[in-house]
Amino acid sequence: PKAAEGSPDPLAGSVACVEAALRLYKESSPADRQVMVIPLREALMAAASTINKFIAESELNAHKAAMEAGPPPVESAAQPMMGFPTTYAVTKPGEESVQSTESNSATATATASTDAAENQRKLEDAYSALLKAGGEGGKLGLKNISGDEADALADKLVAMRGVLLDELNNGD
Numbered sequence: 001p002k003a004a005e006g007s008p009d010p011l012a013g014s015v016a017c018v019e020a021a022l023r024l025y026k027e028s029s030p031a032d033r034q035v036m037v038i039p040l041r042e043a044l045m046a047a048a049s050t051i052n053k054f055i056a057e058s059e060l061n062a063h064k065a066a067m068e069a070g071p072p073p074v075e076s077a078a079q080p081m082m083g084f085p086t087t088y089a090v091t092k093p094g095e096e097s098v099q100s101t102e103s104n105s106a107t108a109t110a111t112a113s114t115d116a117a118e119n120q121r122k123l124e125d126a127y128s129a130l131l132k133a134g135g136e137g138g139k140l141g142l143k144n145i146s147g148d149e150a151d152a153l154a155d156k157l158v159a160m161r162g163v164l165l166d167e168l169n170n171g172d
Contacts, residue, residue, distance in 0.1 A: 010054055014047035119163045126160035129153050 021043035025036040133145055133153055145153070 011047075011050060014050040018043045018047045119167070122156075122159045122163050126156040129156045 021036075021040045025033060025040045028036045130153070133143060133149070
C-alpha cells in the first residue's frame with residue numbers, strides 16, 4: 001500500500017533497523033562480530049517479514065481494485081484466435097455456377113451416387129471396426145489390440161475423417 005502524504009514510509013523503520021544493525025556489526029571488533037550476528041539476522045528477518053507483508057497488501061489491494069473494475073472489454077470477437085480462422089466455408093456453392101447440360105448433370109448424378117455409396121461404405125466400415133475394437137479395461141475404451149490392428153483402425157478413422165470433411169466442405 002502506498003503511504004499517504006505526510007505519513008512515514010511503512011518500510012522506513014525496517015530499513016533503518018537493518019542499517020543500524022549492519023553499522024553496529026561493521027563497527028564491531030572481530031571478536032565482537034560473533035555476538036552481533038544474531039541481532040543482524042533478527043533485523044534482516046524482521047525487514048523481510050515487513051516487506052512480504054507490504055507486498056501481499058499491495059497485491060491484495062490491486063486484486064480488489066481489479067475485481068471492482070470488472071473484466072476488461074473484449075476488443076473484437078471477429079479476430080482469429082491463435083491463428084485459427086473465424087469461419088469455415090461449409091455452405092453450398094451458388095446456383096449460378098451450376099450451369100450444365102443434361103449429359104453433364106446425368107454424369108454428375110451417377111458420380112455423386114457412386115461417391116455417396118463409397119462414402120457410406122467407408123463410414124460403416126469405420127463404425128464396425130470401432131465397435132469390434134471397443135471393450136473395457138483397455139486404453140481409451142478399446143480392448144487390447146495388436147499394433148497391426150491399431151494401424152488398420154487408424155487408417156479407417158483417417159478415411160472416415162476425409163469423408164466427413166468432404167461432406168462439410170462440399171455440402172453433399
